[in-house]
Amino acid sequence: MDPVSPVLTPDGTLPRAGRTEWVGLTVLALACLVYAMDMTVLHLAVPMISAELHPSSAQLLWVIDIYGFMVAGLLITMGTLGDRIGRRRILLFGAALFAVVSVVAAFATSTEVLIACRALLGIAGATVAPSTLSLIFNMFRDARQRSIAVGVWVGAYSTGGAVGPIFGGVLLEHFWWGSVFLLAVPVMVLLLVLGPRVLPEFRDPEAGRLDPLSAALCVATMIAVVFGMKAIAQDGLGLGPVLALAGGALLAVVFTRRQLRSSDPMLDLRLFRLPTFRTALVINMIGVFVAFGYFLFVAQYFQLVLGMSPLATGLVMAPSGLGFLIGSQLTPRVMPLVRPAYLIGGGLALTGVGLLMMTQLSASDGYGLALAASVVCSLGLAPVFGITTEMIVGSAPPEQAGAASGVSETGAELGGALGISILGSVSIAIYRGDLATTLPAGLSDDDVHSVRDTLGAAARVASELPGDLGDAVLGAARTAYLHGVHITAAIAGIASLVIAVVALRQLWNVPVLDTGEQASDHDD
Numbered sequence: 443m444d445p446v447s448p449v450l451t452p453d454g455t456l457p458r459a460g461r462t463e464w465v466g467l468t469v470l471a472l473a474c475l476v477y478a479m480d481m482t483v484l485h486l487a488v489p490m491i492s493a494e495l496h497p498s499s500a501q502l503l504w505v506i507d508i509y510g511f512m513v514a515g516l517l518i519t520m521g522t523l524g525d526r527i528g529r530r531r532i533l534l535f536g537a538a539l540f541a542v543v544s545v546v547a548a549f550a551t552s553t554e555v556l557i558a559c560r561a562l563l564g565i566a567g568a569t570v571a572p573s574t575l576s577l578i579f580n581m582f583r584d585a586r587q588r589s590i591a592v593g594v595w596v597g598a599y600s601t602g603g604a605v606g607p608i609f610g611g612v613l614l615e616h617f618w619w620g621s622v623f624l625l626a627v628p629v630m631v632l633l634l635v636l637g638p639r640v641l642p643e644f645r646d647p648e649a650g651r652l653d654p655l656s657a658a659l660c661v662a663t664m665i666a667v668v669f670g671m672k673a674i675a676q677d678g679l680g681l682g683p684v685l686a687l688a689g690g691a692l693l694a695v696v697f698t699r700r701q702l703r704s705s706d707p708m709l710d711l712r713l714f715r716l717p718t719f720r721t722a723l724v725i726n727m728i729g730v731f732v733a734f735g736y737f738l739f740v741a742q743y744f745q746l747v748l749g750m751s752p753l754a755t756g757l758v759m760a761p762s763g764l765g766f767l768i769g770s771q772l773t774p775r776v777m778p779l780v781r782p783a784y785l786i787g788g789g790l791a792l793t794g795v796g797l798l799m800m801t802q803l804s805a806s807d808g809y810g811l812a813l814a815a816s817v818v819c820s821l822g823l824a825p826v827f828g829i830t831t832e833m834i835v836g837s838a839p840p841e842q843a844g845a846a847s848g849v850s851e852t853g854a855e856l857g858g859a860l861g862i863s864i865l866g867s868v869s870i871a872i873y874r875g876d877l878a879t880t881l882p883a884g885l886s887d888d889d890v891h892s893v894r895d896t897l898g899a900a901a902r903v904a905s906e907l908p909g910d911l912g913d914a915v916l917g918a919a920r921t922a923y924l925h926g927v928h929i930t931a932a933i934a935g936i937a938s939l940v941i942a943v944v945a946l947r948q949l950w951n952v953p954v955l956d957t958g959e960q961a962s963d964h965d966d
Contacts, residue, residue, distance in 0.1 A: 609622075671683075739930060747805055
């Protein structure tokens with residue numbers, strides 16, 4: 443018997459988690475919260491980093507993006523590595539690396555050092571998501587307790603995303619830019635102290651040797667694909683991004699063929715033959731696609747259209763994070779009563795309604811509507827993420843929980859990259875197209891180029907122009923940006939409604955998740 447298989451109690455039921463497991467969950471949730479915060483707080487510090495370290499525009503992009511590139515590239519590798527050497531061991535290694543590198547990053551004296559630190563933080567961060575999720579599935583064998591635990595896990599990410607801008611804004615009001623990196627240190631130290639005491643170790647005793655070439659192919663594939671998507675979102679179609687995507691696709695083919703031919707693959711591609719695994723993964727990716735799109739545009743809407751500060755924006759976006767937290771905690775209570783198809787389909791439909799609400803935002807008095815729409819979207823997406831995550835990992839064999847959770851998180855990274863790429867490209871195209879005909883006369887070529895680049899640049903140019911001309915430029919830029927928001931919100935809303943119908947059709951026969959058994963995938 444596989445040692446991670448549950449031992450039944452005398453009455454034939456699965457064992458229930460006790461105090462140690464719940465304390466362990468709290469520690470894991472804190473680690474996830476910090477991981478999510480670290481993906482958001484840096485954006486607030488960019489102006490201060492630019493002023494002190496003087497990075498080039500390309501270097502600044504690497505400071506921001508390399509963390510996500512490394513996380514996306516290493517999630518599957520770290521999940522599989524955890525299955526082989528131990529999930530607690532890989533998590534504690536990541537926590538130690540995260541704490542040490544965070545301190546170095548906080549006191550970096552050059553852009554090159556900061557970029558290197560961000561890359562190392564990405565490596566460390568890639569251990570968190572798959573390790574914490576696979577540990578949760580082994581710590582909580584009772585289905586209802588596991589649903590609650592997954593809800594806490596999802597809630598930790600949403601809370602981190604919500605409070606990150608708030609904490610970051612407070613620190614930047616009083617300290618230097620590097621202070622945002624120190625937020626992670628005490629939590630990671632706590633994980634290192636309590637982890638060995640409250641977290642059990644799990645590994646696959648029959649795991650074969652590590653395959654460095656497969657790991658390198660996986661990392662290279664993900665980095666190339668995510669880089670290409672983000673480059674298209676920023677600069678549009680070009681030779682570089684297209685070559686990156688083509689190279690990523692070619693590497694993916696090589697990786698897939700190597701896994702299929704291997705007697706001991708790093709990633710067992712047979713997981714994708716499981717209907718529930720496959721369907722839940724696609725739905726999860728599209729949910730993240732939608733979430734990244736609307737979070738990106740709402741944050742910029744508050745700051746650049748309504749003129750709110752980063753700290754004020756973080757505060758007004760807190761209700762959205764609270765809505766996500768409430769939704770993720772209510773989901774486990776409803777799951778034993780309602781089929782996944784209804785919860786996922788209903789959540790996506792509600793998200794679609796919230797996104798369509800955003801098509802009515804205005805440049806002057808849309809604060810209340812944007813806030814309400816964000817909360818509606820958060821409430822709708824919360825059950826989608828919680829249930830699909832449980833279905834993805836729960837449908838895999840226990841010894842492959844780490845690999846399955848790595849696939850789940852990688853799918854989420856790809857969904858986010860696609861959301862930013864596709865929706866960002868559409869928004870930029872509309873923004874620039876509108877300004878081609880609506881900008882007032884009297885601007886220099888350099889000013890026109892800057893205004894059409896981003897709304898942030900337009901605000902800077904407008905502040906340097908004479909009163910009426912500056913107001914006209916800013917008004918035209920805000921109107922063009924808002925037009926882009928309306929169109930992209932409509933696209934994301936329609937995508938949510940379509941995938942809601944798909945979820946209802948594809949998951950119709952999946953029973954309520956209260957028996958510890960996911961969909962009957964192993965019949966395939």
